Amino acid sequence: MIWSTPVSATGPDLSDFSSEKVNQHVYVMVQDYGDAKINFAVLVGHNDVVLITTMMKEFNPHVEALIRGISDKPVGYVVSIDGDYYHYYGSRKFVEGGATLIAHKNLIPDVFDNRVLVDEPYRLDVGTEQLHAIPTRAHTLDHMMVKLDNSNVVFAGDALSFDWIVYSGPNGPDAHITALQQMLAQGDKETRFYPGNWVSQQYGSKQDVQSLIRIYSDFVSLVRTEYQQGKSAKEIAQSPAVHDLLEPLKDYHRQKPYIINYVKDVLGQSS
Numbered sequence: 001m002i003w004s005t006p007v008s009a010t011g012p013d014l015s016d017f018s019s020e021k022v023n024q025h026v027y028v029m030v031q032d033y034g035d036a037k038i039n040f041a042v043l044v045g046h047n048d049v050v051l052i053t054t055m056m057k058e059f060n061p062h063v064e065a066l067i068r069g070i071s072d073k074p075v076g077y078v079v080s081i082d083g084d085y086y087h088y089y090g091s092r093k094f095v096e097g098g099a100t101l102i103a104h105k106n107l108i109p110d111v112f113d114n115r116v117l118v119d120e121p122y123r124l125d126v127g128t129e130q131l132h133a134i135p136t137r138a139h140t141l142d143h144m145m146v147k148l149d150n151s152n153v154v155f156a157g158d159a160l161s162f163d164w165i166v167y168s169g170p171n172g173p174d175a176h177i178t179a180l181q182q183m184l185a186q187g188d189k190e191t192r193f194y195p196g197n198w199v200s201q202q203y204g205s206k207q208d209v210q211s212l213i214r215i216y217s218d219f220v221s222l223v224r225t226e227y228q229q230g231k232s233a234k235e236i237a238q239s240p241a242v243h244d245l246l247e248p249l250k251d252y253h254r255q256k257p258y259i260i261n262y263v264k265d266v267l268g269q270s271s
């Protein structure tokens with residue numbers, strides 16, 4: 001796979017972006033953003049282009065320029081993985097330009113006219129690829145995983161991380177773990193699983209997802225056990241057992257001060 005920074009003669013500065021051609025019709029893009037990098041993807045169909053997560057609104061011109069560097073077909077669909085600022089707020093421009101939004105039914109319902117709101121697995125055939133948008137109960141109330149059959153890739157958004165553990169959000173950790181198992185079941189040993197954000201590992205294998213599930217499940221039980229023993233969230237976040245478990249993860253040193261937020265997330269105490 002060859003990485004490149006796309007060049008644009010007159011358009012926006014694309015120096016924070018890079019693009020990887022996965023195959024003839026799928027490109028995975030990366031935006032450098034502060035300490036982290038954000039994944040998104042462009043799929044070229046027979047008649048139109050599908051944008052998988054629209055990124056931040058202020059980067060509409062950049063995303064548009066990246067698409068135009070690949071194909072001059074119209075953007076026919078934009079797919080939302082979760083409704084957060086980083087992945088979804090750029091959608092309006094594309095929908096107003098004629099794209100149909102494919103999103104979880106819980107995503108801010110009445111924003112656009114052109115939309116397909118999904119509460120069960122939805123399949124889109126664009127000729128070159130079969131796309132499956134599958135609602136899950138990971139991370140947010142409006143999360144979907146996106147699988148491309150022919151390319152054997154899964155875009156999991158913030159439900160996954162291969163550098164660190166995850167926030168389970170309003171569905172709680174048990175629902176999140178079930179969702180991770182559901183994602184795992186969508187893949188085989190060749191599948192690439194792409195998280196929404198990353199620091200050092202851009203994508204992972206089925207084995208990496210299994211290892212995330214194991215570590216996150218252990219973290220959840222540890223937090224619950226220590227809480228039952230009468231410890232506060234702050235005390236749990238300082239517990240040697242918690243640090244022993246998380247220290248092998250690649251982003252431990254950067255995330256260490258924020259472990260308390262993950263403890264509170266497990267205990268349902270986050271604001």
Ligand SMILES: [Zn+2]
Pocket residue numbers: 082084139140157158196
């Ligand atoms: Zn998110």
